[in-house]
Amino acid sequence: MAPEQDSNMLISAVALLGAAVIAVPLFRRLGLGSVLGYLAAGLLIGPFGLGLFSDPQAILHFAELGVVMFLFIIGLEMRPSHLWHLRKQIFGLGALQIGACTLGLTGVGMAFGFSPVVAFVGGAGFVLTSTAIVMQLLAERGDIALPHGQKMVSVLLFEDLLIVPLLALVSFLSPSVAAATDTPHWLAIVTGIGSLAALIFAGLWLLNPLFSLLAAARTREVMAAAALLVVLGSALLMEAGGLSSAMGAFLAGVLLSESTFRHQLEADVEPFRGLLLGLFFLAVGMSLDLSVVAENLALIAAAVPAMMLTKALCIYFVARLTHSSHPEALDRAVLMAQGGEFAFVLYSAASARGLIDAQVNANFTAIVVLSMVLTPLVVIVVRRFIQPARQSLDGIPIAEGLTGSVLMIGFGRFGQVVSQALLARGVDVSIIDSDIEMIRAAQGFGFTVYYGDGTRLDVLRASGAGNARAIAVCVDNRKASDRIVELVRSEFPQAKLLVRAFDREHARLLVGAGVDYHIRETFESALQFGGAALRQLGMEDAEIEEVIDTIRERDAERFALEVAGGGYEAGMGMLLRNTPQAPTRPTPFSKPRSEGKALNEIPGAAQASAPSSS
Known part of the structure; x- marks a missing residue:
């Protein structure tokens, strides 16, 4: 490698680390949270800020490994019995919320003048909440293991599963010329099921013997390498089957959740997870194309709040319908009102198959990125200006007339x-x-x-x-x-x-x-x-x-x-x-x-x- 290339790589690495080290503590000190700090730092050093990076998509693709590792660690905390206990929330609450939000967001798209198919693609992409942002905000609050946090995790898991049928639906809706080269739907389904079966087989019968063998060697760096191999290998296997790489890592974590090596695996993966997840948020900030925003300012300025508000209202309605309290429903609606990283995948697939053109793809992408940027701010505003409802004392005995010794x-x-x-x-x-x-x-x-x-x-x-x-x-x-x-x-x-x-x-x-x-x-x-x-x-x-x-x-x-x-x-x-x-x-x-x-x-x-x- 040429010295000049080495120098450029060092400059890029120093710029990324420097932006994170300066922005994140500053934003946390201001009470704005680390996620918003990463996003702002990415916008500053990206192609539409100081211009230190010209291809944020390349960084974003690599940094998605942070999301993959985050889901692996979450999977380690969820034993199969616990995941089975959440099945009604995953497939019941998840399906209900996704269905309501898709209908509402499709209607918003049509109100902005898009055809029903284009409006559906835009709405379906926006439905896919950012797993990284929601999980990070829940982790900072310590709410992941709480009941309302588990409901959000369940919906996010269902959304990760949803990317597969959505991509198949985009392929089905595409013009016949583009669809002629597509893989047959039955083959895609068989491949996905085969990948899932292979991952479950490996998790149940191969991984524990592998880690037992490596532990006997007493080589710490080899154990760390094996942990990364499991995370990345499971993600690659699921991606090859047309499924979500994050879902693959999550399932690998679940399969290892009862292993004696669970804590060791978590300790080995955690440093990489934190670093790459921060890099993911930086890349999202860089991806905000300010020129597209400027050219379509009226559309984007109106669409972002309209999409976020509609999605939040649908989530709140579903939460109340399923007997969640007002504070819990409001919290879920605010946290999950944004689009997510899987929207980029869906929009790219729809653009490649001729369902949407490049301009619409750029607009939809800008709307999603802006919603991700605004979410931490909206959470802060809601928490500061909306007083939490007083807890009900129904069924709670009041201290009055007690006579204990x-x-x-x-x-x-x-x-x-x-x-x-x-x-x-x-x-x-x-x-x-x-x-x-x-x-x-x-x-x-x-x-x-x-x-x-x-x-x-x-x-x-x-x-x-x-x-x-x-x-x-x-x-x-x-x-x-x-x-x-x-x-x-x-x-x-x-x-x-x-x-x-x-x-x-x-x-x-x-x-x-x-x-x-x-x-x-x-x-x-x-x-x-x-x-x-x-x-x-x-x-x-x-x-x-x-x-x-x-x-x-x-x-x-x-x-x-x-x-x-x-x-x-x-x-x-x-x-x-x-x-x-x-x-x-x-x-x-x-x-x-x-x-x-x-x-x-x-x-x-x-x-x-x-x-x-x-």
Whole structure:
């Protein structure tokens, strides 16, 4: 390769990386999201910006591997049983949404003066939502595994399957001259089914033995290469059968979801997925042909909002028809209102077969790209200016007139474990929480949790705090915890106050506030973890208990000194002075266990826990 070509490749690589490194953090800092940052960076460095790249389609074709790898990772998270559980959403909800949107968008196309066939092609392409954008936005919000996220994933999977019959339909609708050279439809269907069967066979009977063999060789780079081979090979196999490459990668992930190598595969593919997906968004930004937009400004400026609004309304209607709540339906409509990357494939096929001309293809492509660019902005606007609907309290018991001897505030992961000990001994416990979804989930497991905000004095009184013998504060918000402690100590002094502490500093403040008991949430579990490590190394149980007790007492002494006014530095100094540098026995301390009883002189200090980071 000539030095000049090497230099050009380096310039291109530096431009792509530089644009992403600058734009994405900036847009995230502005609250606009990483997807919009990539799109804007691509537009800036593309042929219609600074002109650093002249052929964005070549980059886009390569960068679609990012979408392929993303679908592979999603497939790894979906076991076949889970996918079977989603079958009604995939084929029921998916078909209903696609059908409604296709009809609506075809009507919009005809309203703009296109013939029914051209309007259908334009609408069918716009129906195919951008998997990359929706999945990325869901991933950034952490919603992929949630029920409403799973519904969107199901529809996206159905759309990936839909590209095959749509391409066949385009071939069927094409003029007879162009259709004469087409592959027979029956042969295309047989080829697709054969590719799918070959992939399932390989996934069930070949891939696990292959990875077992490679794992025995203990060569990390070979395992990474095998992971990429599986992703790209499955995509190539499905593409050769006329199916979606992304669907092939997804199915490969599903087939490997119960493999013992699942986590290793995910770790190997993840870096490539992130980099290539970012490159895909950059290429989409570059693909926006501003000259086409300028020449057909009136058409495109009217068509983009018309198509997005029509598709959003159809999605919302279908969501409400299938019993989704208003917030969920609105969220799905906004996220899925854009066209997607498969539209480019459909429009290119339709143009090649004479269904649409080059000008219409360019217009449709510009409309889809603009919709993809606008989606992150629309999501931000909707979230900022439309207040979420208040959650319904139907079927939720309200904290009022409770009389339990113990009042527990907060029923998260900490409170759930605490409640088991009390309920097991028949203690009358009243539990309140302000998370409606958690209360509904608790009802499914037989727990009665009342709705109430523990930071409000009236709610505490209604919850029986005035008659409770003990109040356990188990909330997972430090600010709320401090407010509850202040109220209880001031208004309900008869109750013993037990509080979950978040770290060492919080524990000191709780002791100063006069709580009767506190525990730092990670300390005791960390001690047990350390003891288990010593046990695995062959140490006797009695010696392990001595080590743990000594650590606990040392920490309690240090904590007592900090509470008494010496501060963290004094406590650490005391700890270090009593820790020998080279112990003669396998324990970190040589001071006798009997030293440490002084901590009983400080109320609440006996519940000391981990170092300051815990």
